[in-house]
Amino acid sequence: MTGDVLKPSAAGLSRRLAAFVHRSRWEDVPEPVRAHAMRSVFNGFGTAVGGSSDQAVLRLTESLAPFSAGETATVIGHAQRRDALTAAFLNAAAINVFDFDDTHAGTIIHPTAPVAPVVLALAETRPVSGAELLHAFTLGVEVACRIGNAVSPSHYDRGWHITSTCGIFGAAVAAAKLLDLSEDEILWALGNASAQASGLVETLGFMAKSTGVGNAARGGLVSALMAQCGVEGPPRPLEGPRGFLKVCSDQPRPELIEGGLGRDWEMLRNMFKPYPCGVVLNPVIDACLSARANPDFSADRIAEVVVRGAPLLKARADRPEVTTGREAQVSAQHAIAVSLLRGRAGAEEFSDAAVNDPQVKALRAKVHPVEIDAGTPVEAAHVSIRYADGSSVEVTEEVATGSLARPMSDSALREKFVALAHYGCPTIAVAPLADTLWSLADLADAGALMVLARPCPEVARK
Amino acid sequence: MTGDVLKPSAAGLSRRLAAFVHRSRWEDVPEPVRAHAMRSVFNGFGTAVGGSSDQAVLRLTESLAPFSAGETATVIGHAQRRDALTAAFLNAAAINVFDFDDTHAGTIIHPTAPVAPVVLALAETRPVSGAELLHAFTLGVEVACRIGNAVSPSHYDRGWHITSTCGIFGAAVAAAKLLDLSEDEILWALGNASAQASGLVETLGFMAKSTGVGNAARGGLVSALMAQCGVEGPPRPLEGPRGFLKVCSDQPRPELIEGGLGRDWEMLRNMFKPYPCGVVLNPVIDACLSARANPDFSADRIAEVVVRGAPLLKARADRPEVTTGREAQVSAQHAIAVSLLRGRAGAEEFSDAAVNDPQVKALRAKVHPVEIDAGTPVEAAHVSIRYADGSSVEVTEEVATGSLARPMSDSALREKFVALAHYGCPTIAVAPLADTLWSLADLADAGALMVLARPCPEVARK
Numbered sequence: 038m039t040g041d042v043l044k045p046s047a048a049g050l051s052r053r054l055a056a057f058v059h060r061s062r063w064e065d066v067p068e069p070v071r072a073h074a075m076r077s078v079f080n081g082f083g084t085a086v087g088g089s090s091d092q093a094v095l096r097l098t099e100s101l102a103p104f105s106a107g108e109t110a111t112v113i114g115h116a117q118r119r120d121a122l123t124a125a126f127l128n129a130a131a132i133n134v135f136d137f138d139d140t141h142a143g144t145i146i147h148p149t150a151p152v153a154p155v156v157l158a159l160a161e162t163r164p165v166s167g168a169e170l171l172h173a174f175t176l177g178v179e180v181a182c183r184i185g186n187a188v189s190p191s192h193y194d195r196g197w198h199i200t201s202t203c204g205i206f207g208a209a210v211a212a213a214k215l216l217d218l219s220e221d222e223i224l225w226a227l228g229n230a231s232a233q234a235s236g237l238v239e240t241l242g243f244m245a246k247s248t249g250v251g252n253a254a255r256g257g258l259v260s261a262l263m264a265q266c267g268v269e270g271p272p273r274p275l276e277g278p279r280g281f282l283k284v285c286s287d288q289p290r291p292e293l294i295e296g297g298l299g300r301d302w303e304m305l306r307n308m309f310k311p312y313p314c315g316v317v318l319n320p321v322i323d324a325c326l327s328a329r330a331n332p333d334f335s336a337d338r339i340a341e342v343v344v345r346g347a348p349l350l351k352a353r354a355d356r357p358e359v360t361t362g363r364e365a366q367v368s369a370q371h372a373i374a375v376s377l378l379r380g381r382a383g384a385e386e387f388s389d390a391a392v393n394d395p396q397v398k399a400l401r402a403k404v405h406p407v408e409i410d411a412g413t414p415v416e417a418a419h420v421s422i423r424y425a426d427g428s429s430v431e432v433t434e435e436v437a438t439g440s441l442a443r444p445m446s447d448s449a450l451r452e453k454f455v456a457l458a459h460y461g462c463p464t465i466a467v468a469p470l471a472d473t474l475w476s477l478a479d480l481a482d483a484g485a486l487m488v489l490a491r492p493c494p495e496v497a498r499k
Numbered sequence: 500m501t502g503d504v505l506k507p508s509a510a511g512l513s514r515r516l517a518a519f520v521h522r523s524r525w526e527d528v529p530e531p532v533r534a535h536a537m538r539s540v541f542n543g544f545g546t547a548v549g550g551s552s553d554q555a556v557l558r559l560t561e562s563l564a565p566f567s568a569g570e571t572a573t574v575i576g577h578a579q580r581r582d583a584l585t586a587a588f589l590n591a592a593a594i595n596v597f598d599f600d601d602t603h604a605g606t607i608i609h610p611t612a613p614v615a616p617v618v619l620a621l622a623e624t625r626p627v628s629g630a631e632l633l634h635a636f637t638l639g640v641e642v643a644c645r646i647g648n649a650v651s652p653s654h655y656d657r658g659w660h661i662t663s664t665c666g667i668f669g670a671a672v673a674a675a676k677l678l679d680l681s682e683d684e685i686l687w688a689l690g691n692a693s694a695q696a697s698g699l700v701e702t703l704g705f706m707a708k709s710t711g712v713g714n715a716a717r718g719g720l721v722s723a724l725m726a727q728c729g730v731e732g733p734p735r736p737l738e739g740p741r742g743f744l745k746v747c748s749d750q751p752r753p754e755l756i757e758g759g760l761g762r763d764w765e766m767l768r769n770m771f772k773p774y775p776c777g778v779v780l781n782p783v784i785d786a787c788l789s790a791r792a793n794p795d796f797s798a799d800r801i802a803e804v805v806v807r808g809a810p811l812l813k814a815r816a817d818r819p820e821v822t823t824g825r826e827a828q829v830s831a832q833h834a835i836a837v838s839l840l841r842g843r844a845g846a847e848e849f850s851d852a853a854v855n856d857p858q859v860k861a862l863r864a865k866v867h868p869v870e871i872d873a874g875t876p877v878e879a880a881h882v883s884i885r886y887a888d889g890s891s892v893e894v895t896e897e898v899a900t901g902s903l904a905r906p907m908s909d910s911a912l913r914e915k916f917v918a919l920a921h922y923g924c925p926t927i928a929v930a931p932l933a934d935t936l937w938s939l940a941d942l943a944d945a946g947a948l949m950v951l952a953r954p955c956p957e958v959a960r961k
Contacts, residue, residue: 093730100721100728104584106568122566196741201694228702232663232711235697238741240690245732248725249694256714259562263710266562268555270707279658279700 047276047291054180054275055223057298058210063172070302071478074175077139079474080309080450081149082113084138086465086490087313087384087457088131089114093244093363097130097251110158111487114462121158122255125208128154129254130247133200135384136366137313137457141178142306142441144185144199145316149307151204151253152177155212158258160484165215167480173214175304177257181207182303184275186293188286193238197285201236201249206281208257209264216265228270229260231281241315242356242364309450311439312382314366317350319437320418321369325376328422328432336378339400340425344369345408346418355407362388369407373420374400384460416440464492509738509753516642516737517685519760520672525634532764533940536637539601541936542771542912543594543611544575544952548927549775549846549919550596551576555706555825559592559713572620573949576924583620584717587670590616591716592709595662597846598828599775599919603640604768604903606647606661607778611769613666613715614639617674620720622946627677629942635676637766639719643669644765646737648755650748655700659747663698663711668743670719671726678727690732691722693743703777704818704826771912773901774844776828779812781899782880783831787838790884790894798840801862802887806831807870808880817869824850831869835882836862846922878902926954 063071088094089112098112101123108117110124113131118124132138133150141148155177156170185192185203193199209230213223233256236249264270275281275291282289312322321344328334344350346369356368365371365387374397375386391397410419416437423429436442445453451471458467470489473480480486525533550556551574560574563585570579572586575593580586594600595612603610617639618632647654647665655661671692675685695718698711726732737743737753744751774784783806790796806812818830827833827849836859837848853859872881878899885891898904907915913933920929932951935942942948 096728096730097725100725100730104568104582104721106566106582120566120568196746198694225707228705228707229710231699232660232702232707233697233714234699235695237693237696237736237743237746239733239736239739239743239746240694243690243733244730245687245690245694245736248691248722248730248732252695252718259566260710263559263562266558268558268562268706268710270710271701271705274699274701274707277701281699281701284658284699284701 050276050291050294051227051274052224052272054294055220055227058176058180058214058223059220061172061176061299063168065299066172066175067302070175070304071171073304073307074171074178075475075477076309076450077149077178077304077307078153078171078174078477079454081132081138081153082474083454083457084135085113085128085131087137087461088134089461091131091134093134093247094127094131096244097247098127101126110161111490113490114465114492116491121162122258125154125158125258126251126255128157130251133250134247135313135387136315137310137384140308140310140316141182141185141303142308144182144189144203145193146182146185146203147200148178148181148204148207150200150250151257152181152207152211154254155208155258156215157487159212159215161487165483167477167483169215170483171478173211176214177207177211178307179303180210182306183294183298184281187282187290191287192285195287196238198236198238198240198246198249201253202234202285204250204253205230205234205257205260208254209260212258212261213264216261218261218265222264224272225264225268225270226261228274229263229268230257231270231274233260234281234285242367244363306441308439308441309445311445311449313384313387314372315354317347317353317415318369318372319439320416320434321346321350321420322372322376322382323437324418324420324432324434325373326380326382327434328420328430329377329380331430334430335424336400338424338426339377339403339422341423342373342404343408343421344373344404344418345410345413347413347415348409348411349415350418351407351409357401357404357406359392362392365392370401370404371397373404383456416442462492464494465490466493512738512753512756513689513736514686514734516756517682517689520638520642520676520685521682523634523638523761525630527761528634528637529764532637532766533633535766535769536633536640537937537939538771538912539611539640539766539769540615540633540636540939541916543600543615544936545916545919546597546600547575547590547593549599549923550593551923553593553596555596555709556589556593558706559709560589563588572623573952575952576927576954578953583624584720587616587620587720588713588717590619592713595712596709597775597849598777599772599846602770602772602778603644603647603765604770606644606651606665607655608644608647608665609662610640610643610666610669612662612712613719614643614669614673616716617670617720618677619949621674621677623949627945629939629945631677632945633940635673638676639669639673640769641765642672644768645756645760646743649744649752653749654747657749658700660698660700660702660708660711663715664696664747666712666715667692667696667719667722670716671722674720674723675726678723680723680727684726686734687726687730687732688723690736691725691730692719693732693736695722696743696747704829706825768903770901770903771907773907775846775849776834777816779809779815779877780831780834781901782878782896783808783812783882784834784838784844785899786880786882786894786896787835788842788844789896790882790892791839791842793892796892797886798862800886800888801839801865801884803885804835804866805870805883806835806866806880807872807875809875809877810871810873811877812880813869813871819863819866819868821854824854827854832863832866833859835866845918878904924954926956927952928955
């Protein structure tokens, strides 16, 4: 490490990014980006409802309850409202808790979790239209993902949980935009966020992952609120000699933050997950579901299963021994066993109960350690099922469901939303909530939709 | 980076550290350590009173005011109480805001700022004796500094603000001890802290530094509270393949965390600062005050000043252009100019007013960029003053005041306390507060002392 500033092109980067956010108008955002922003909020809202009754979220809720000042903001799926910072924390945790939320191609940031809760919480404290909310959200996602691009791949490889570390900048910027901060203040918000950027891959598979993700949303919001009160930050929080880019990446590429800014929108590289687990498992599960759909399939006769995929698959999800649903989200062995046995891979298949199902345990033990094929992209995988009689089935998945090349359809997104609502908060008013979110861009008062995000005892389970 | 775990000796490190904290008894802590723990709290309390009316602290207070649930904990020097998390944040910020707090030799962690506010806030919410408070504080300092040892020197060199990044672990452990958590829960507290560990050197000299330091205290406390509610963390938050040590250090030395644990106390390597600025400036200011004490000294005739010191002096404090008191804390040029002109280097000498004093500005402009002498230790420095007539004065400071070899005396600590109280909160009851803190180890109810930490209008300025 030298003490030098990054290459000259990076000089003034943080300020220019703040200026971009400050001057951006909703009219400048192309329609496909706007529509995808809505889909992202929709998808994230659904995963929040699904995650709202998860143990991690409940325990975090309990721990923060004594420190919430008033009831201004809705915790999705909960009756009790909290203050904006607490609600932002808990909703971020809930969106991401099952790893069922969205994924930005390239960085594997889950951008909605840290960003959306901030704009939703602010929308309950001041009049904000749906378009204003989506605009701030879009800018937050853009900043988080572009900073992620600039620190990738060494950032995540080294062990930073990129959703949290970069997400806080997106959360700060989204809040700053909705608070109508000045260019200077947006720069300070980035600076306050830089002082709080954190999150470790080591926590994945444990409740402490949610601590990091929740903290990204809360920390981003508080960074903007601090900036609004005049808490000044450094002029170069990103590109400075000891700024975020150099400290948190072995080979930062600051030029990726500005290249095409305002023209090429990272939002369009945001993918929705068909399965509630690490995105590297998508092609593996696709392959298993294909194999199971074969009329000759028989789980009882399986002798062993071999999975071969990208190096990242092995790095992230080679986990034969799991004891909790949370660990199962990053276990190829569990994903293979449960999807082959049940023909589904929803929230229930990654629950503690599924992990401890004797049938699942027995089949999981037959899945070999993940084999690496260096030439396989992360969207692809190969599964080989060998039966006791010596016969075998080979399935190669080239392009996983939920990838950029094969996105989930709008109807599939709605199905996912409904299933998650039933799983996490059966008494929520699913259809009105889904309909309202889908028309978010046209709402005059975005905060009003949050009343639909609470449990509603008179709603019967559908 | 490989995905391997650190060397076998590190296996189980986090759990053994949790076990140490869990089973530690105050009787196990040697008397000199106990006494130095009290001095550390005393010194930190004084710097908090001094910093309590600083703009950064006031702005942070304003930004967090709407999010404090109730009035359970004292913000030092403030009439209005806040909830424990908010008070912990603000007191940590205040202790460290002038860089006038303590410094752990070797890591340059300022350990009291993140740790003491947590135990002080908890002491107001439950019955805690002075000994219990000091014990938890001692363990927190020990853990923060030992983790700091393990990631040094690459951690700070790379740009991590080690007070914040390592301080959060100390804060978490101190809170966990005072909350009487189990070994598992202490391990989870470390895990939740690992998800929130943050802080960048880039923010030094700006208010956002305080955001990071405050966050370390708050985050540590909330990590323990989360653990108490069952928010589980990973088993190896420190030594895991993507745990804190490997992610945040290029050459971690995990063995430094356990070597001599419970026998060699890092507390005894904690130094108190005579000047409110970066510790690297101590020998520089000592040298300037010596030069000024010379009867032939004349500020008016100075043509130029050359300073030569350790590489760290240049890296941290070569800052010729400053516009705020905060930046001045890490400016060798300012420290030299103001101490030569005024013969003092207290809080007022590092205020915005001092920075903009025309005389100080003029002399500051005559100070050259810091010259490196690779063989000079960080406790030493050489200042060369050249007069317009060609004559010169050379002063070499071998061992700075406030270093381990030349610690501040107890009476000097008390003088510093009184001066800071008069600077930051003139209406505080200085003498009773100082006396009570000095007898902290004997208090049956440590929380009760906090009533003395509020402004008291009837107290006349002494």
